[in-house]
Amino acid sequence: MDALRLRPSLPSARPDGARRRGQFIPAFCSIQQNGVGRVCLSSQRTQGPTFYDCQKFFDWKSSYSRISYRSINTSINASGQQLQSEPEAHDSASIWRAISSSLDAFYRFSRPHTVIGTALSIVSVSLLAVESMSDISPLFLTGLLQAVVAALFMNIYIVGLNQLFDIEIDKVNKPTLPLASGEYSPATGVAIVSVFAAMSFGLGWAVGSQPLFWALFISFVLGTAYSINLPYLRWKRFAVVAALCILAVRAVIVQLAFFLHIQTFVFRRPAIFSKPLIFATGFMSFFSVVIALFKDIPDIEGDRIFGIRSFSVRLGQKKVFWICVGLLEMAYSVAILMGATSSSLWSKSATIAGHSILAAILWNCARSVDLTSKAAITSFYMFIWKSVLRGIPAYSSGEVTDRGSNNTTEELQCRSKLSRPSSPFES
16 A cells, blocks of 8 residues: 655645745645555745744643643642542532422422412311320320321322423413423323322321321312313302312311311310301301412413413402402401300410401402503412411411310319218208
8 A cells, every 4th residue: 555645735826925934834735655554744935934833832722721730630729638529519500400300490480479388288187187385295196197197298299290281381470480481391290290199099098097088088189170171060160169279178078078178087085166167167168269269360361361260360359359358357356256165265365366466467468460461460369378378377376276265174073073072951
């Protein structure tokens, strides 16, 4: 075979005078082989720097770059400890950003105000089954934790399923939700809701409480029928049926079923529907109707486009807004009256003062809401959740204190009667 040789390229046919002084013409153009197998570089010498001079320059630059990179990776601080390299620090920051972004997306996907509302409602109604302070034991706390965790898993299934079938609507109404914004794919959403539904039913079955399992099952059925787009389903399209679904889950199932879970399964007592339980159910009925009506006020634009005939679409935002405020003020008034009938001074004072303050704050905030601003309406909606969920635990704790003081008084009277010498005239 022929010898390898770099032949200089022939310059363009142009007069020597046209070539600028100091111009350098590259020296590599073609390769040939020789019998010896040596590779030779030949250059055409012109005026200006030679190929050898440029090669020395590039060799110096390459050596400088290697030295600089080595100095970055072996940097030592004043105490003699090796510093973390820039690529490693960049990788750590990227990992933490990815974890933070994933947690934030799941936080928005779970609809945290509904999670907090469900947890506080279950804790409150469970406290109504407590007859004395001695009932607050590890047994009670374990049963309460089982109920809360199973219910929260089911809550995430219900709100996640609703987002899966509302992707196009949420692109208009709630564009920051993960499915609407594209952070989650539909397949990811299906996987999340499937896993949480399975975990909820698995935990309910493992606990063995019939009230708990039936509460989860009915919530599953109503939540699915509310959202899923199948014939005769997707009940959220019909304003009255949608309100009844929310009322059934929030006011009836959460209150009665979880109370029975604590009363009959944890404490092994007969089912008794007390006055505080009836009050809590009635109060949450008002609240559930308000939530069913108010949640559609900021979503009126997307609902109108996609044919969701909510009360806000039918009656208008302003009318529905003041209906919700009126219902909540009625609920607070009933709570104040119920507190006035309490035999405990502490329960009476806390219930009357607390609900009076909340009612005044609600009215004052409602008057200042700009109904043309979606952000202002959404902010007020979150305020309703917070204010109502502050009222129920206060009433529940007051009832527990009331019962504890009454039980203590009855116990002291019984002991004094037993310690007193019997009389022949007493039978």
